Amino acid sequence: GGRTAPTTGLSICCAVYGRLPVPRMRTARLVVLVVVAVALGSLAAPEASTTETPRVVVVGGGLAGLSATLQLVADAGGEVQVVLLEKESKLGGNSAKASSGINALTPASGDSVDLYTNDTLVSGGGRSRTELVSKLVGESEDAVAFLASHGVQLGKLTQLGGHSAKRTHSNVAGPNVGSFIIRALSEAVKQLPQVNVVTSAKVKHLLVSGSKGEHRVAGVSYSTPAAGAESDDPASLPTDNHTLEADAVILATGGFGAERDMLRRYNSAVDGFATTNGQWATGDGMVMGHAIGGQLVDMDKIQIHPTGFVNPKDPQAGTKFLAPERLRGVGGILLNSFGKRFVNELGRRDYVTEVMLRQEGKTAWLLLGDVQAADFGEAALGFYAGKAGIATKGDSVEGIAAAIAVEADVLRTELDRYSSAVRSGQADEFGKTVFPNGAINPQGTMYVMKVTPVVHYTMGGLSIDQHARVLDTAGKAIPGLLAAGEVTGGVHGANRLGGNSLLDCTVFGRIA
Template sequence: MRRSSSTQQNRGITIGNEQCMQRPQTRCSSAVRATYAAHRARPWLLVLLVSVVGFGLLIALWTWLPPSTVLGATAQAQAQAQAQAQAQQNTRVRAHSSHSSSSTGASSDSSLRLPRTGSSANDPIASPHASVAVGSSLLRQAQQQLQQQKVNHQQQHHYSLDGGRGGFRGAAGGSSGSSGSSNSAKSMSSSAVTNQHEQQHEHPQAAVPPSAQVVVVGGGLAGLVAALQAAECMTEAEAAASAASHGSSSSSSSTSCTPVSCGGSAPGRAPAYAVGVLLVEKMPKLGGNSAKASSGINALYREGGDSEELFRSDVASSGGGASKPELVEALVRYSPAALSFLAAHGAALNGVTRLGGHSVPRTHTVAGGANVGWVLMSALMEAVKKQPRIKVLEGYALRRIVNTSEQGEGFSAHGDDKNPHAVTGVELAPAGGPDGASASSPSTASDPASSPLPLFRVRCGALVLATGGFAANKELLQSVQPDAAVLATTNGPWARGESLALAAAAGAALVGLEDVQIHPTGFVDPADPGAGTKFLAPEKLRGVGGLLLDDQGNRFVDELTRRDVVAAAMMRLPGRTAWLLLGRDAGTEYGTGALDFYCKRGLMRKAETLSAAAAAMGVPLEHLKGQLDEYARVAAGGDVDPYGKRIFPHPPDPDQQLPLYLARVTPVVHYTMGGVAINERAEVLRAGPGGAPDGSGATIKGLYAAGEVSGGLHGHNRLGGNSLLECVVFGRIAGSQAAACGSR
């Protein structure tokens, strides 16, 4: 009102002035001009005063109400307008879809999408009270995105270098857009549905393809290798078919993609798929536990005196005689090719070390710098990104494996009708929790209606499970190995083993779930000694010469014996803790950069003198010196080690090997040897009445497994360095088999 009055006064002054100026042949007197000037000045002063007061009120309001309240009101208003526009758009899309389906019918190759959000009457977008909920949702999304950006920045050296989230990477899939009003309508429809789910579930959405020749579930090393191998085999097969059609032989001499057997079924006409290889990962980024691997990957090292027979013997001995011979044979035989595969994809390893339980050095690793897991995963993630046949779907979890006995709309059976368990597709759902597990937990998997998240069905020719183990699942550990359930774990929260129940529901056999590996050395953080998740103190620390000492400064075990033996000795110590000590040369071989990282994290300390080390450990200086002198004498051949140790890399001589590195360590749950039963072709074995393999060797057609999700290779105890090798060897086998046999 004040502004309106000021305007009216200004207009009045203008009119008066114009009247004065328009008087013919008359000049305004000085008194009149002064009167006009006074009239002009008062209103502008009033406007200035009102502006100052208004600005002051605005500052007071901003101070009294937090900025988020004001912004929230603005966001709510914007959201209300957006919701109204969205509701109108949905109405048009539903009308268009209804008309299209009634006239043309649904495509048989379309994605079958099953949102579990209740009736349309409860749809928050269509509700007249949606504006407040949507406004709050937008604010929560913004907060979550900011928080996720911070987390991504902190974890960038552990995860993919690719910045994409929640979507596909790679070349375009089955259908490409073209101009025209019908495509515009489809685009609007897709956008409307995507926006609706984003507002309801607050997570990134991506277009889930209706079909894929091979679906690989799991974004760790086994999954990436399987996806790359399958894609490359498809390329080779396509080149060979093209050459045959032109009457010439293929120029490729590679036989790495020839499967051992496709189960004897006659090849049929391969159906069309929208995607060659679909790689699904429930976490926002690829990597998994593989990105954390630190010691190395085993492979035959003949230069160090290794042989296939010696390697097989070490694996069998470590496993306590429970390892499946055919799996061990494949692991050892294809280990050199596994290294070549990694090198071909940019992950060459230039160091060799010896871990516990090995007769000779055969663990290939990096010589300092980043850990071996990150070297492997960063190279393979880049290779996956560049492979045009692979599409990556992050933030989605496996909910169900669909087979021929329960196939639904959009699914077609394999050519072998005699196998009722043949895989025909999968159901996926957005991963709803921070560990990506809530969307695919066994409870919701058995009762899909209990999940509020939408389901997406994907028809496929073959499925490769590469989902890892269950070392972070306390409930499952308690049921199969209670002694392990009380310990901390080195695994990320994603290692929950949900796919084991899903595989069993699809007819798969499970083996060795009670075989849980306790790693003897996890770092004890002095700032949080009771933490349930701990950093692994890698076996390589002992492989380069680290010693284990009890609280009195005494050795108590051969540091380079099998993991289960060292862990058992650790478990007998008071408090289940010990000291890990390295000398200068051992630290140099391990990598001083990595040791400095541990020191900065507070997990390790650097002692410049022996007296500083003794003080840190709380033991007498002379006693510690006597223990290290005795060890150096035995290492030099002066006597037999009382604990049977035969290899003595870099003894920490107290007079020459300074500085010393110290860390407090304790046993931790590290790996689960049991899982889905497979044969040497990575085919999943069918279960008998008790859940174990039925004994006939029968397999589930189209279902493969690789990596920690599988069981039978490691027996009761895994040999250090074999987990990465297993991922590469059986990932390649699974990828080759799935590409060649899955669609038959």
């Protein structure tokens, strides 16, 4: 189709005429879209759409967007057109970076609905919305079955911090769990003739039709790089602007963990921390949803993950690789600069971070023995110690002690103390009661890596109900607008449990 006139946003009434700008669209049609400024309260009635097949625009190609797309086509029996707009050149977002796993209720490991719900609510510090948590937990087994139905087999089970049972599922072999999931779902989406995936397409605004108080979301405006434009700086590339009418829009644009101004504005205490998030995590969906009346909740609740890798070659880097929580989930221990343990490694993220920040240099050493390393995966650790240069592999206490600049005897004594705690089967001095894979074997191969707290996840976002509908400030659903994943708020409250985000994306993506 040809290009439409550029839109100037919602504060100006404009009519847009033209054929659809999206390639491969099966039902090309003449669209008359009346964009009505909510603020101006125009009484102009929206033009009825002439399409027979409903169209849904999904914004964002991470796990929430892909789950929404697949479920939508399945539920509609194919009678739907989905346009998935992704601003990056490939799909995946932060979802593709996930490295610990996805939670699901796991009765075989002593889990129960009450236990899982309680862990999530306690972690959320009283701020999670109970009806959303109830959906999250209640639909968790189905969510993992949905992934399995698309070829995502998750055969490994771990207990992460703040969880009372083993319920975090990840893949036995292959890449990190996020890539593993995204690859499979992207492949599945590409097979669907009802879906157009448009990459390098940045959504700028939500289009609204109808009069004030009666308005509904009726599409999006977005930009793509102008044909033939080339530049070393993508931000300076000229763009073509498009509008796209839709019966519903699903925002799946992720969080704002890479948007320095927003981080500072909503919580100045996180200023100065490096981030684990990709450059795309700029809160676009929150800004767009809020601009048309969506309520934002818990925007100041920003998760600082205790363990980002400190790369010795670039210790001050503003973006850091995450040292996955599963490193502690398989039994890795944390030592301070004096070679002493100082925390229950399996405590909740907010607690571990708080104690880490009190250690000298706000850093710690994460140490795995041979059994823990085998459980985590030697391939990934080999990558950390080799190409990535962020871990040291050693075969003796002396070697590891030298790497972390403490006396060998100090380290040996600390490993003995930990071993005694493991043998006692009692809570240790930090309240640790679960000791995955037992003691650290001082005679075996060990891996050690320097870690520091990093911005990791934004708990706040657009308020939704349990049907994934975006709510306005009066708590009323905004017609035509749904949202899922990190763009939303209210599920995780003040502190997200590890593994609950991939689940959130899958559960609420499918609901949306």
